[in-house]
Amino acid sequence: MKIHEYQACELYTQYGIPCPKGYIATNMDEAVNIAKEIGTFPIAIKAQIHSGGRGKAGGVKVCHTIEEVQIAAKKMIWKTLYPHQAGPEGKFVRKLYVTEGSNIDHEYYVSMAVDGANACITLLASAEGGMEIEELSRKNPEKLHHMKIDPTIGYRDYNGWEMAKKLGITGAQAKQFVAITRGMYRLFVEKDCSLVEINPLISTKEGNLLAIDAKINFDDNALFRHPDIVALRDYDEEDPKEIEASKYDLNYVSLNGSVGCMVNGAGLAMATMDIIKHYGGEPANFLDVGGSANAERVKSAFEILLSDPKVKTILVNIFGGIMKCDIIAQGIVEAAETMGIDIPVVVRLDGTNAEKGREILTNSGLALVPAKTFAEAAKKAVELANSKKED
Amino acid sequence: MILINENTKVIVQGITGSQGRFHTQQMLEYGTKIVGGTTPGKGGQEVCGVPVFNTVKEAKEKTGATCSLIYIPPAFAADGILEAIDAEMELVVCITEGVPVLDMMRVKNYLIGKKTRLIGPNCPGIISPGASKTGILPGFICTPGKVGVIGRSGTLTYEAVHQLSALGIGQSTAVGIGGDPIRGSGFIDMLELFEKDPDTLAVVMIGEIGGTGEEEAAEWIRDNMTKPVVAFISGKTAPKGKRMGHAGAIISGGKGTQQSKAEAMKNAGIPVVPTPDKIGETLVEAIKKAGIYEQCLAK
Numbered sequence: 001m002k003i004h005e006y007q008a009c010e011l012y013t014q015y016g017i018p019c020p021k022g023y024i025a026t027n028m029d030e031a032v033n034i035a036k037e038i039g040t041f042p043i044a045i046k047a048q049i050h051s052g053g054r055g056k057a058g059g060v061k062v063c064h065t066i067e068e069v070q071i072a073a074k075k076m077i078w079k080t081l082y083p084h085q086a087g088p089e090g091k092f093v094r095k096l097y098v099t100e101g102s103n104i105d106h107e108y109y110v111s112m113a114v115d116g117a118n119a120c121i122t123l124l125a126s127a128e129g130g131m132e133i134e135e136l137s138r139k140n141p142e143k144l145h146h147m148k149i150d151p152t153i154g155y156r157d158y159n160g161w162e163m164a165k166k167l168g169i170t171g172a173q174a175k176q177f178v179a180i181t182r183g184m185y186r187l188f189v190e191k192d193c194s195l196v197e198i199n200p201l202i203s204t205k206e207g208n209l210l211a212i213d214a215k216i217n218f219d220d221n222a223l224f225r226h227p228d229i230v231a232l233r234d235y236d237e238e239d240p241k242e243i244e245a246s247k248y249d250l251n252y253v254s255l256n257g258s259v260g261c262m263v264n265g266a267g268l269a270m271a272t273m274d275i276i277k278h279y280g281g282e283p284a285n286f287l288d289v290g291g292s293a294n295a296e297r298v299k300s301a302f303e304i305l306l307s308d309p310k311v312k313t314i315l316v317n318i319f320g321g322i323m324k325c326d327i328i329a330q331g332i333v334e335a336a337e338t339m340g341i342d343i344p345v346v347v348r349l350d351g352t353n354a355e356k357g358r359e360i361l362t363n364s365g366l367a368l369v370p371a372k373t374f375a376e377a378a379k380k381a382v383e384l385a386n387s388k389k390e391d
Numbered sequence: 392m393i394l395i396n397e398n399t400k401v402i403v404q405g406i407t408g409s410q411g412r413f414h415t416q417q418m419l420e421y422g423t424k425i426v427g428g429t430t431p432g433k434g435g436q437e438v439c440g441v442p443v444f445n446t447v448k449e450a451k452e453k454t455g456a457t458c459s460l461i462y463i464p465p466a467f468a469a470d471g472i473l474e475a476i477d478a479e480m481e482l483v484v485c486i487t488e489g490v491p492v493l494d495m496m497r498v499k500n501y502l503i504g505k506k507t508r509l510i511g512p513n514c515p516g517i518i519s520p521g522a523s524k525t526g527i528l529p530g531f532i533c534t535p536g537k538v539g540v541i542g543r544s545g546t547l548t549y550e551a552v553h554q555l556s557a558l559g560i561g562q563s564t565a566v567g568i569g570g571d572p573i574r575g576s577g578f579i580d581m582l583e584l585f586e587k588d589p590d591t592l593a594v595v596m597i598g599e600i601g602g603t604g605e606e607e608a609a610e611w612i613r614d615n616m617t618k619p620v621v622a623f624i625s626g627k628t629a630p631k632g633k634r635m636g637h638a639g640a641i642i643s644g645g646k647g648t649q650q651s652k653a654e655a656m657k658n659a660g661i662p663v664v665p666t667p668d669k670i671g672e673t674l675v676e677a678i679k680k681a682g683i684y685e686q687c688l689a690k
Contacts (some may be wrong), residue, residue, distance in 0.1 A: 069686055085632070116572030116602050116639065119499035169529045221638060222491035222558070224466060251636040266570060266636025267544020267599050270625040271667035274649075277628045279667050288636040319546045319553070321515070321529040324416075351549065354528055356559050375668035376548070 004048040004233045006097045008214035011191070015183035019211050022099030024048070031073035034098040042101030046071040046077030049091040050237040052132060053083035054347060059093070062101055087290025088256065102210055103391035107200035108167060109136060110181065112188050115148065121188055123147040123159065123181060127167045155185035174178055176209040189231055192222030241304050248300040250289055258385045262301050262310035264289050264318050272317045275374065281382030284311045298331030306339060312388040315381035316347045317374065317382045325349040333364045344369055344384040348377035392519035392564045393539070393584040393591070394482060399523050400456040403428040404447065404463055404471045405437045410591040411462040414527055415439045421530045423523045426454040447478040460516070460525045461485040468512060469494035476507045484525050485511035485575070489531065492638065495573040502575065509575025515545035515567035528565065534689040536561010538674065541578055542597035543570050544637065547625060547667070551597055554671030561689030563591040570637025572601070580609035586616055592683050593619045595674050598652055600626030601640045605652040613659035619677040623664035624652045
C-alpha cells in the first residue's frame with residue numbers, strides 16, 4: 001500500500017525525522033492562506049499523487065511571492081499530471097502540500113527496503129541525491145552505497161555512523177544523520193513497511209539535515225495489524241476496478257490492452273498476458289481469481305472485466321487443481337445469463353473435472369468460444385479482439 | 392525423487408481448519424503417510440482418522456514424523472514455522488499465502504544453522520508422483536518418471552507438469568518454492584537436490600519476474616549442473632512497480648525483469664521456453680539432444 005508524501009511526513013515527524021513544516025490545500029485560496037500563515041519564502045507547492053517522477057511533470061513548484069503561489073496552485077489543483085512513472089491516463093491532483101521552502105546546500109539519497117535475497121532490510125544511500133534511484137543505480141552504481149542491517153540485532157547507531165562517513169557527512173550533521181536512519185529503521189519495523197525513502201535528504205545552508213520528500217510503501221500482507229496505516233489509504237489514487245477486485249479477494253491490475261483475462265494463479269495469469277502479446281494482442285489486465293475461486297468470485301471477476309470499455313474479448317484460462325472446472329463453468333454460465341455478455345468469451349478449461357466443465361459450457365447454449373489448449377485460446381482471443389477493433 | 396517419498400511421515404499443522412482438513416483428506420487419498428496433526432488447544436481430537444496434538448514437539452515424539460505441513464492463517468504462520476524448526480522437523484512445507492515479509496525475515500534468519508529445510512511459504516507444496524504429496528498440487532495430472540520440476544507459481548507449475556505428462560514424460564518430483572520475496576528454499580537448493588538425485592535426469596524450472604533468484608540459479612547451473620535444464624520465465628509483459636499477485640512478483644528499481652532473467656539463462660547456455668505453451672516441447676528437445684529421451688518416457 002502506498003500513502004501520500006504529507007502522510008509520510010507526519011510519520012517521519014513521529015519518528016524524529018525532520019521535515020519542513022507544511023499543510024494540505026484542496027484549492028487555490030487554501031494554498032494562498034497556508035503560504036501567508038507560514039509567512040516566509042520560498043514556499044514549495046507539491047501535488048499529492050501516488051507516482052514518482054512528479055517534479056519533471058510539473059508537480060513541484062518553488063515560489064517566492066504570493067502571486068507565484070497562486071499561479072502554481074492554479075496550475076496544479078484539479079488538473080491531470082502525466083509523470084512518466086504513471087500510466088498514459090496520468091494522475092489527477094486533488095491535494096496540494098504547501099510547505100516551507102529550504103535553502104539547499106546539498107542533496108543526498110537515503111532509503112531502506114526489504115532485501116529478499118539476503119532476508120534483511122538494506123540501507124541504501126548516496127551523496128548524489130535528487131535524481132530517481134533507477135537513474136542513479138544505472139548511471140553511477142558505485143556512488144550508491146548498500147548496507148545490510150542484520151535483522152537479529154536490528155539497526156545500531158554504528159550503522160548510521162559508517163554510512164555518514166561514506167557520504168562524507170561529518171560533525172553535527174553526522175549525528176543528525178544517525179538519528180534519521182535510526183528513526184527510519186524503527187518506522188520500517190514498527191509499521192511493517194516495504195520501502196522508506198527520503199529523496200532528497202538535504203543539508204541546508206543553515207547546516208541542518210532535512211527530509212524534503214517522503215515516500216513510504218507498506219507490506220500489504222501486514223496491514224491486518226496496522227489499522228492506523230489502513231486509515232491512510234486514499235481510494236481516489238487507486239483504479240476503481242482494482243478497488244472493486246480487492247473487495248472480492250481478486251488480484252487485479254489494470255493494463256491498457258483489449259483482451260480481458262481471467263486466470264487462476266499469479267504465474268499462469270502473467271504467462272497468459274505474455275502469450276496474448278506473443279500472438280499480437282494486448283492484455284487489458286492481470287487477473288488472478290485465486291486458487292479457491294467459486295462461482296461467486298468468477299461472477300465478480302466477469303463484472304469487473306465487463307465494466308472496462310477497453311475490453312473487446314475475454315479470455316478465461318483456468319487450470320483446475322484443487323479448484324474444479326465444472327464449478328468454474330457454472331460460474332461463467334451464471335455470469336453470462338445474469339449480465340448478458342455482448343463480447344466474445346474464449347474459454348480454456350483444463351485439469352480437475354475439465355470434461356464436465358466443457359460439457360456445461362457447450363450445453364448452456366451461450367456463444368462461448370471453447371479452446372483446447374493454452375495457445376489456441378490465446379490465438380482465438382487475440383483474433384477476435386483485433387477484428388472487433390477494426391469494426 | 393527428492394524431499395519426500397512413500398515412507399515420509401507427515402504431520403499437518405492447522406489440521407482442524409477447513410483448509411487443513413480438506414487437504415489432509417486429499418493427501419491421504421493420494422497415499423501420503425499423514426500420521427497426525429496439530430492445533431493448539433485441540434489435542435486429543437481426531438481429523439480424518441489421525442490424532443491431533445497441541446504442539447509439534449509432542450506430535451513428532453508420538454508419531455515419528457519428519458515432515459510438517461503448514462495450513463495456518465497468515466497472522467500465525469510464522470510462529471508455526473518457528474515451532475516446527477524448534478521441534479527439529481527435517482522438512483517444513485508452508486502453504487499459507489500472505490505471511491508478512493518481516494515475519495519471514497525473522498524465520499529465515501532463525502533457520503541459519505538449524506536442521507530444518509523450509510519450502511514456502513505461499514507455495515503449492517511438493518509431489519513425488521505415485522509416492523507422496525505434501526501440499527495442494529493435483530495428483531492426477533502427474534506421472535511418475537525422471538524429470539524434476541521447480542516453480543515459483545502453483546498453477547503454472549501444474550501447467551508444466553501437465554504438458555510433460557501429455558508428451559509422455561514422467562516427473563520425479565515437482566516442487567513449488569513459492570511466490571514471496573523471502574522464502575525458505577530457492578531454485579539453487581532444489582537444483583542441488585535434483586543434481587544429486589539418481590532418479591532425476593533433467594529439470595524444468597519455472598521462474599517469474601521479481602528478485603534475482605533466477606539469475607543466480609543460471610550461474611549455478613552453468614557451474615555445477617550436469618543434467619539438462621530448461622527454463623520458462625513469466626512476466627514479459629508485466630508493468631514496472633506493480634505487484635502481479637505474488638508479493639515477490641514485482642519489478643522494482645529496474646531489477647527483476649523477465650528480460651534480464653531470460654538473458655542470464657541464455658548466457659548460461661540454458662534453453663529458454665519461448666511461450667508458456669511450449670514448456671513440454673522445449674524439455675523434449677533438450678533431452679533428445681542429451682540422448683536421454685527414451686529414458687525419460689514414462690513407463
